Amino acid sequence: MxxxxxxxxxxxxxxxxxxxxxxxxxxxxxxxxxxxxxxxxxxxxxxxxxxxxxxxxxxxxxxxxxxxxxxxxxxxxxxxxxxxxxxxxxxxxxxxxxxxxxxxxxxxxxxxxxxxxxxxxxxxxxxxxxxxxxxxxxxxLLLSSTPQQRYEEFSKLYPDLMLQIPKKYIAEYLGVSRETLSRLYSNTK
Amino acid sequence: MxxxxxxxxxxxxxxxxxxxxxxxxxxxxxxxxxxxxxxxxxxxxxxxxxxxxxxxxxxxxxxxxxxxxxxxxxxxxxxxxxxxxxxxxxxxxxxxxxxxxxxxxxxxxxxxxxxxxxxxxxxxxxxxxxxxxxxxxxxxLLLSSTPQQRYEEFSKLYPDLMLQIPKKYIAEYLGVSRETLSRLYSNTK
Missing domain, CATH: 2.60.120.10 (Jelly Rolls)
Structure with a gap:
């Protein structure tokens, strides 16, 4: 407690x-x-x-x-x-x-x-x-951003969650496909 | 006051x-x-x-x-x-x-x-x-609904706003095109 x-x-x-x-x-x-x-x-x-x-x-x-x-x-x-x-x-x-x-x-x-x-x-x-x-x-974010902007915003706000949460859930949260998310991941490496 | x-x-x-x-x-x-x-x-x-x-x-x-x-x-x-x-x-x-x-x-x-x-x-x-x-x-609503569901939900929640606000702003709020909204309006008459 x-x-x-x-x-x-x-x-x-x-x-x-x-x-x-x-x-x-x-x-x-x-x-x-x-x-x-x-x-x-x-x-x-x-x-x-x-x-x-x-x-x-x-x-x-x-x-x-x-x-x-x-x-x-x-x-x-x-x-x-x-x-x-x-x-x-x-x-x-x-x-x-x-x-x-x-x-x-x-x-x-x-x-x-x-x-x-x-x-x-x-x-x-x-x-x-x-x-x-x-x-x-x-x-x-949901109203106006592109998948890339959503991804960047999320990584900025929650760098720890990026490491701890399976990619498929992050894709779902951001409302983007897993393929798009994978592309964004690899672009930032 | x-x-x-x-x-x-x-x-x-x-x-x-x-x-x-x-x-x-x-x-x-x-x-x-x-x-x-x-x-x-x-x-x-x-x-x-x-x-x-x-x-x-x-x-x-x-x-x-x-x-x-x-x-x-x-x-x-x-x-x-x-x-x-x-x-x-x-x-x-x-x-x-x-x-x-x-x-x-x-x-x-x-x-x-x-x-x-x-x-x-x-x-x-x-x-x-x-x-x-x-x-x-x-x-x-933004994550999952079709334009029709958003429209129905909005009219249920805010029947007074439906009457007082220009259609173009309602379309914008719901994230649908004005054409789609007009179609939905006429379907419910």
Whole structure:
């Protein structure tokens, strides 16, 4: 749970007593490679904070084609947010691409934390702000960029993910074919 | 300023004394049709809360092609969020499509409001949560849907915007050609 405290204290300050109470809202879970934390159709019980591992959040369109909405790594939060916040069934899958560990937080727990501790309300607001800006940037990329620009932007933003995630998933995330991605990879070597 | 109070109280409760202080953070501005609240290259001084009017937030790609990131109507918030939160120059334009009124809030004001009033921190968190979910839904639409699905989704979500916004802007927002959009319109009549 020390990792949780460090993560929170990157944004706000909490004292020992507060942290003793805050940590009771989280449950720890070990995950194996290829294990699913969430399936389409599940109740979205949890938001997950990644302690270890690499994850992909994706959905299947009506033709069964997979689309990756986000990747997640250490200190990132993930879930099907639409399902989580509206307490509806999940339309997404969350899969672990390596062995890992996560902390799980329910919506009820999240709301209680935010109501009880102004610092935690602040923490969640800052996290959402960053997430909002990242999604707006992603929309811009999807609307206007060429495959090459998307690839360059992604490598600049996430050099570590470039090394850790299979190329086929990166291609899917960027909305480009694997052939195009391979060509871009070899051009930058 | 009563409209501001009503808007805040849709989410949280504030008393008279709190509101007297909260409202001092906002400045009122009248806008004319086709007036710009923000240009590419400007400092992003404000986030805007729409009191009246219809707005579009857009950017120009390197070929000078316009891409609409969001529309905004009464009670919606808008700006170039990346520029606003990171205090960088704007990469977007905000244009009023009709006469209107907005309230303007600086980042400094926003942060002070959130720090001083737990209720306002809560208000902004809830607003961001809704915005985050809407952007995630938009990414899904862009990633997988046919023009027809995008059109249907947009008409379901924003029947009022369908009536108030010129078709060419809706086509642009959905990333479809005007011809395709006209075909979809006539199919649904």
């Amino acid at each position: 020390n990792r949780l405290r460090q993560h929170i204290e990157e944004i706000t300050t909490i004292n020992d007593e507060e942290f003793e109470s805050i940590k009771t809202f989280f449950t720890h879970k070990n995950v194996r490679k290829n294990q699913f934390l969430l399936h389409e159709g599940d109740d979205v019980q949890f938001e997950f904070l990644v302690l270890e591992g690499i994850y992909k959040v994706f959905y299947l369109d009506e033709n069964g084609k997979e689309h990756i909405v986000q990747f997640a790594k250490k200190n990132w939060w993930m879930t099907d947010y639409s399902g989580f916040f509206k307490q509806k069934k999940s339309t997404m899958f969350v899969e672990c691409l390596s062995d890992g560990e996560v902390l799980c937080l329910t919506l009820e727990g999240r709301e209680k934390l935010a109501a009880e501790f102004h610092t935690m309300e602040h923490f969640f607001r800052v996290k959402l702000t960053n997430g909002y800006v990242a999604l707006q940037d992603r929309i811009r | 009563n409209r501001l109070r009503q808007h805040i109280e849709e989410i949280t409760t504030i008393n008279d004394e709190e509101f007297e202080s909260i409202k001092t953070f906002f400045t009122h501005k009248n806008v004319r049709k086709n007036q710009f609240l923000l240009h590419e290259g400007d400092d992003v001084q404000f986030e805007f809360l729409v009191l009246e009017g219809i707005y579009k937030v857009f950017y120009l790609d390197e070929n000078g092609k316009e891409h609409i990131v969001q529309f905004a109507k009464k009670n919606w918030w808008m700006t170039d969020y990346s520029g606003f939160f990171k205090q960088k120059k704007s990469t977007m334009f905000v244009e009023c499509l009709s006469d209107g009124e907005v309230l303007c809030l600086t980042l400094e004001g926003r942060e002070k409001l959130a720090a001083e009033f737990h209720t306002m921190e809560h208000f902004f968190r809830v607003k961001l949560t809704n915005g985050y979910v809407a952007l995630q839904d938009r990414i899904r």
